Amino acid sequence: VGVERDGPGLAAALDEIPAIEKSAATPAARNMASAALLIAAAAAARQESRGGHFRADFPAADPRLAHRSEITLQEARRIAGA
Numbered sequence: 001v002g003v004e005r006d007g008p009g010l011a012a013a014l015d016e017i018p019a020i021e022k023s024a025a026t027p028a029a030r031n032m033a034s035a036a037l038l039i040a041a042a043a044a045a046r047q048e049s050r051g052g053h054f055r056a057d058f059p060a061a062d063p064r065l066a067h068r069s070e071i072t073l074q075e076a077r078r079i080a081g082a
Contacts, residue, residue: 001040006056010044018082034073041076042069 001013017040021033046069048062049055 001036001043003052004054004056005043007044010040013040014044014080018077018080021082037080037082038071038073038076041079042071044079045069045071 001010014037017033017037021030021037024030024033043053043055046065047055047058048065049059050061050065
């Protein structure tokens with residue numbers, strides 16, 4: 001999930017990352033996949049462009065969403081359907 005993203009690309013990433021996380025051969029690889037899952041899920045949940053991250057399908061910033069957000073790994077797995 002790059003700096004420029006869209007819903008279909010994020011959905012594809014969220015389909016693949018849990019399998020990568022489960023098949024990771026080392027704790028470091030599993031941690032990297034978990035971090036990727038957190039990033040992809042947070043990006044999918046935020047349906048706007050904010051800062052340096054651009055959603056091609058939501059190009060405008062939404063002033064109502066101008067606040068910090070948090071996500072847990074459990075919530076990221078729920079968003080991914082994993």
